Amino acid sequence: xxxxxxxDTSLLLIVxxxxxxxxxxxxxxxxxxxxxxxxxxxxxxxxxxxxFGIFAIGFNILFGLTGYLSFGHAxxxxxxxxxAVWMFKLISYNVIPAILLSVVVAGLFSLxxxxxxxxxxxxxxxxxxxxxxxxxxxxxxxxxxxxxFNLTNGETGLQVYADxxxxxxxxxxxxxxxxxxVSMRSTYTMDVGGWSFDFNAGYYLCAVIMxxxxxxxxxxxxxxxxxxLRAVKSNQQRMNYTGLNSRPYTLAxxxxxxMYAGLAGGLMAAMDPLxxxxxxxxxxxxxxxxxxxxxxxxxxxxxxxxxxxxKYFENIFSKIxxxxxxxxxxxxxxxxxxxxxxxxxxxxxxxxxxxxxxxxMLVVIFLPGGLVExxxxxxxxxxxxxxxxxxxxxxxxxx
Amino acid sequence: xGILEVKGVNKRFGGLQALGDVxxxxxENSVHAIIGPNGAGKxxxxxxxxxxxxxxxxxxxxxxxxxxxxxxxEINQMGIxxxxxTPEIFGELTVMENMMIPIFAKRDGAFRMHAYETVxxxxxxxxxxxxxxxxxxxxxxxxxxxxxxxxxxKRRLEIGMCLSQQPxxxxxxxxxxxxxxxxxxxxxxxxxxxxxxxxxxxxxxxHDMHVVFSLADRITVLAQGTPLVEDSPExxxxxxxxxxxxxxxxx
Ligand SMILES: Nc1ncnc2c1ncn2[C@@H]1O[C@H](COP(=O)(O)OP(=O)(O)OP(=O)(O)O)[C@@H](O)[C@H]1O
Ligand SMILES: [Mg+2]
Numbered sequence: 001x002x003x004x005x006x007x008d009t010s011l012l013l014i015v016x017x018x019x020x021x022x023x024x025x026x027x028x029x030x031x032x033x034x035x036x037x038x039x040x041x042x043x044x045x046x047x048x049x050x051x052f053g054i055f056a057i058g059f060n061i062l063f064g065l066t067g068y069l070s071f072g073h074a075x076x077x078x079x080x081x082x083x084a085v086w087m088f089k090l091i092s093y094n095v096i097p098a099i100l101l102s103v104v105v106a107g108l109f110s111l112x113x114x115x116x117x118x119x120x121x122x123x124x125x126x127x128x129x130x131x132x133x134x135x136x137x138x139x140x141x142x143x144x145x146x147x148x149f150n151l152t153n154g155e156t157g158l159q160v161y162a163d164x165x166x167x168x169x170x171x172x173x174x175x176x177x178x179x180x181x182v183s184m185r186s187t188y189t190m191d192v193g194g195w196s197f198d199f200n201a202g203y204y205l206c207a208v209i210m211x212x213x214x215x216x217x218x219x220x221x222x223x224x225x226x227x228x229l230r231a232v233k234s235n236q237q238r239m240n241y242t243g244l245n246s247r248p249y250t251l252a253x254x255x256x257x258x259m260y261a262g263l264a265g266g267l268m269a270a271m272d273p274l275x276x277x278x279x280x281x282x283x284x285x286x287x288x289x290x291x292x293x294x295x296x297x298x299x300x301x302x303x304x305x306x307x308x309x310x311k312y313f314e315n316i317f318s319k320i321x322x323x324x325x326x327x328x329x330x331x332x333x334x335x336x337x338x339x340x341x342x343x344x345x346x347x348x349x350x351x352x353x354x355x356x357x358x359x360x361m362l363v364v365i366f367l368p369g370g371l372v373e374x375x376x377x378x379x380x381x382x383x384x385x386x387x388x389x390x391x392x393x394x395x396x397x398x399x
Numbered sequence: 400x401g402i403l404e405v406k407g408v409n410k411r412f413g414g415l416q417a418l419g420d421v422x423x424x425x426x427e428n429s430v431h432a433i434i435g436p437n438g439a440g441k442x443x444x445x446x447x448x449x450x451x452x453x454x455x456x457x458x459x460x461x462x463x464x465x466x467x468x469x470x471x472x473e474i475n476q477m478g479i480x481x482x483x484x485t486p487e488i489f490g491e492l493t494v495m496e497n498m499m500i501p502i503f504a505k506r507d508g509a510f511r512m513h514a515y516e517t518v519x520x521x522x523x524x525x526x527x528x529x530x531x532x533x534x535x536x537x538x539x540x541x542x543x544x545x546x547x548x549x550x551x552x553k554r555r556l557e558i559g560m561c562l563s564q565q566p567x568x569x570x571x572x573x574x575x576x577x578x579x580x581x582x583x584x585x586x587x588x589x590x591x592x593x594x595x596x597x598x599x600x601x602x603x604x605x606h607d608m609h610v611v612f613s614l615a616d617r618i619t620v621l622a623q624g625t626p627l628v629e630d631s632p633e634x635x636x637x638x639x640x641x642x643x644x645x646x647x648x649x650x
Contacts, residue, residue, distance in 0.1 A: 003517060224503055224521065225514035227492070231500055234489040241449060241487070242501045243475035243564065245509035252512055 008218050011300060015214055019207040022046055023197045030194030037324070038316060043187055043200035045315050047271050049308045050206040051264050056291040056303030057210075057217050058260020062253045063289070064298035065226060067233035071126045071285050072113065072133030076106040076258040078140060078280030080265025082151070085158045085275045088177065092168040093160075095177050095184065095205070095270040099263065106262020107255055114254035118247060121236075133285055140277035157276035177270045179205060184271055202271045209267065210304075213260060218300060220256070229253050261288075290356075294363055296370030305371045310356065317352035400463075402427040402600050403448070403568060408457030410443055410624075417443045418454065419624045425568075425617075430594055430601045432611045435621035436645055441604045442484060444621070445570055448602075449481050450474045461568065472509050480561035484572040484604075486553035488560070490546035494537060497545050497556055498528040498563060505564045527563065535559040535589075551582040555589070562593065569593075571603040575610050587613050612636070620644060 001009045018025065027041030040046070055077060063069055080102035087098035117128040145154030152158055160166075174183040184202035191197075220226045231239050232246050239246050269275055278284070287310065295306025325344055329337040347355045367373045401424035410418040417440045425431045433441050446452040448459055450471040459466050466474050475481075480501075489497050502524050507513070519525065532538045535555050540548065545556060554574060561569055574590070575583040587610055594601060594614065605611050611618065611632070618635045620627040622644040628635070635641055 005519075219517075220514050222517050222519075223514045224499075224507075224516060224518050224524075225512055227496055227500065227518055228503070230492060230496075231489050234491040235487060238487040238489060239500075240471040241475055241481050241483075242560065243472050243504040243509060244500070245470070245472045248510040252514075256514075 002215065004215075004218060004222075008222070008300075012211075012215060012218065015301065015304070016211050019050065019211060020204075022049070022203075022207070023199055027195060027197055031196050032194065034327070037319060040312055040316060041198060043185075043198055043203050045311065046200070046203045047206050047267075048311050048315075050203070050210040051267050051271070052288075052291065052307035052311055053304040054206075054210050054213055054267070055261055055264035055288050056295065056307040057214055058257040058264070059288045060257075060292050060297065060299075060303040061217060061220060061229075061260070062257035063292055064303075065221070065229035065233065066250050066253050068118070068121065068250060068254070069126045069289065070117075070129040070254070070257075071282065071289070072117075072129035072131075072136075073257065073261050073288055074282070074284035075113070075133040075136040075280045076110050076261035077265035077268070077284065078136065078275070078277065079109050080106045080262030081269040081275035081279055082140070082158055082265075083262070084266040084269035085160065085273055088160050088166070088269070088273050089158075089164040090167065092166050092170070093173060093175065093177050093273070094168075095179055098177070098270055099209075099266040102262045102266025102269070103259050104262075106265065107259040110255045110258025110261075111251070114251050114258065118250050118254060130282060130285070133280060134282060137277055137280040137282075140280055152275075152277065154277070157274050159274050177202075177273050206267050206271070209263070213263065214300075214304070221300060225249070225252070290360060294360060294370055296372030299370070299372040302370050302372040309371065313352055313356050313359075317348055317355055318350065320348040322349075401425045402462055403602065404458075404460040405444075405448070406458045406460075408444070408447060408454040408459065410440075410447060410452060410454050417624050418447070421457070421621075421624070421626055423619060423626065423629075425600060425602055427600055428598065429616040430590075430603065430614050432615035432618045433602065433604050433621055434606070434608075434611060434618060435627075439621040440624040441621055442572055443624075445481065445572055445602075445604065448474075448570065449479060475504075475564075475566075476509065478567035479570065480564055480566035480568070481570040482554070482557050482561055482572060482574055484576065486550065486557050488545050488553055488557055490544075492545060493541070494532065494543050494545050494548070494556060495528060495541045497560060498531055499524050501560045501564045502527050502531075531559050531563045534562075551578055551585075554578070554586070558589065562597075565597075566599065568600045568602065571601065571605075573604055573606060575605065575607050583607065583610065586610075590614055 004012065023041050023046070026046065027039045029035035029039050059073055083102040083105040084098035087101050091097050113129065113132045117125055117132065120128060140152045142154055144151040173181055177184045179201070182201050184205065187198050187200040189196055189198050228244065228249050232249055236246050265279065291306035291310050292303045293306070294309060295304065296302025322341055322345060325341045325348070326337065329340045332340060363370060403423070403425040405421055405423040408418055408421040421444060433444065435441055443452065447454045448466065450466065450469055453467060461477055461479060464477065466477065489500065499518065506524065529538070532541060535558070537552065537555060537559070540552065545553065548556065558574065575586050578586065590601070591614065593599060603614065615632050617629065618632055619629040620635065620641050627640055627644055628638060630638070
């Protein structure tokens with residue numbers, strides 16, 4: 001289907017079903033139950049899942065295929081956000097021009113940075129991208145926000161004000177980002193028994209876009225171009241002596257992944273019409289690296305899983321506080337209860353980074369292929385068990 | 400005029416004169432062997448031919464055009480393919496993918512952004528790659544990861560990758576180094592077949608005299624970066640200067 005082989009088609013279908021049904025899947029616990037805090041099916045978080053999924057899918061095209069590790073991709077995300085907000089300020093709150101411009105601007109910006117950074121490889125390339133991203137951060141944070149020329153609005157962040165031109169704004173359109181009149185914030189809530197499910201317009205826009213760019217990523221992975229990118233990672237020397245110029249290949253991959261990042265930034269602004277310099281900070285660049293490695297570098301679905309995993313932890317673990325812990329361990333004798341809370345306390349709330357760090361170490365050490373490898377091992381194990389049962393019934397096991 | 404003309408090439412690494420006034424002429428459709436003791440500068444000479452190194456002085460002409468100052472990929476596109484002393488293949492890719500890449504490079508040039516097609520749908524390329532694998536006797540290893548091939552098979556694959564581009568000049572750097580006798584004989588047969596069936600010029604560096612005398616039409620002996628003699632295999636065999644160069648090295 002769609003020019004994909006069977007395996008890729010089913011992968012695409014699974015992703016499509018999961019994203020479309022996410023409001024149900026992510027809200028398995030009834031409202032008001034003790035477990036409800038583990039629900040992730042609210043619009044804000046679901047939007048973040050798919051937006052960072054897009055960011056990581058694009059990053060993986062560069063890092064997973066060519067092996068070039070960029071530490072500056074947040075710069076493209078930030079540039080995308082600024083471009084989108086400027087479209088809101090100048091044109092109108094319709095998200096289409098905003099998203100288009102964010103992709104174009106991020107593409108041009110990554111062409112420039114990629115052209116320079118790709119003169120080096122390995123650690124030097126990583127450092128160059130990091131330096132560029134920090135320069136972009138500094139530009140956005142202070143240099144480009146002075147009274148004479150205010151492109152980024154510095155610390156406050158770029159936002160839309162009542163006196164902005166919005167040349168094409170129509171009176172009957174919402175005063176918030178919208179898609180031809182449908183506000184990104186409009187949400188339909190479905191109550192079933194104790195459960196409540198939110199269907200948010202913004203989420204579905206992001207979800208559809210993610211499916212499209214995920215499909216494009218599959219096409220790239222299976223194309224001759226994708227094969228050349230893997231050749232870059234495998235042996236550049238052989239590539240050059242085979243008559244191939246590796247530079248334009250890496251640059252193309254860099255720009256494509258920069259455009260994915262810009263798209264993610266544009267969508268972020270479309271969900272919430274604000275752009276701040278902190279989006280470009282090196283921690284944000286590092287996060288997408290973690291997502292990709294955690295999920296499974298070079299795999300199709302890995303980056304999406306990694307993005308979901310990290311965003312889930314960031315939002316759910318960080319909300320657990322000592323009161324919640326006390327209520328969990330209330331069944332223990334007092335001394336024990338306090339002790340357990342004391343032990344777990346550093347890993348929750350603001351300490352969620354600690355938990356994430358530990359998990360990241362465990363994955364890198366025991367599952368170098370990331371969550372995808374973990375899933376495959378689990379699947380093989382289950383299959384093996386089933387086979388064992390079958391064969392042991394009939395004949396004696398081999399060995 | 401040979402297809403490859405090397406004139407007055409010098410190359411220094413710091414205080415070491417790796418190549419000193421090298422002149423070499425390789426005739427079209429011949430097999431030209433370059434022999435010499437370890438450290439004689441044989442690999443350095445090849446590096447100067449494919450753009451890996453630039454000689455300090457001198458000229459290198461291929462088919463009437465200078466190769467100096469061109470990038471390795473441009474020199475390959477001119478029609479020179481090189482097999483390395485240690486096999487250089489795409490270890491993380493399958494044998495089939497390894498074979499397809501040079502064929503793509505031959506058809507599409509140094510860069511083409513074919514990001515929306517599917518590799519499997521490139522029927523011509525798939526067929527050509529499969530044919531080449533067949534010719535290399537590697538069809539059964541088609542879907543293996545190339546890193547897990549034996550050393551002999553890696554070398555075969557690399558030779559196949561170079562041949563699939565139908566180069567006019569094939570450069571081989573010790574193609575049988577580290578091979579068992581049987582593998583060496585297979586390689587000799589393979590190279591003989593290539594020499595007889597294709598319109599190709601071969602320059603080969605080799606330590607194994609059995610290989611050299613089975614294949615070469617001309618032999619150049621290199622010692623300490625300078626060509627000692629260039630002659631036919633029969634004359635080289637009895638030449639006392641050549642003996643001395645080798646014996647002097649091992650003494
Ligand atoms: N990049 C380099 N930098 C410094 N010295 C080098 C470099 N490449 C080669 N050499 C030196 O130049 C000399 C010739 O080396 P080369 O590799 O060409 O020898 P060779 O004839 O191929 O030997 P072998 O039979 O061992 O492969 C050696 O002394 C080597 O140490
Ligand atoms: Mg050598």
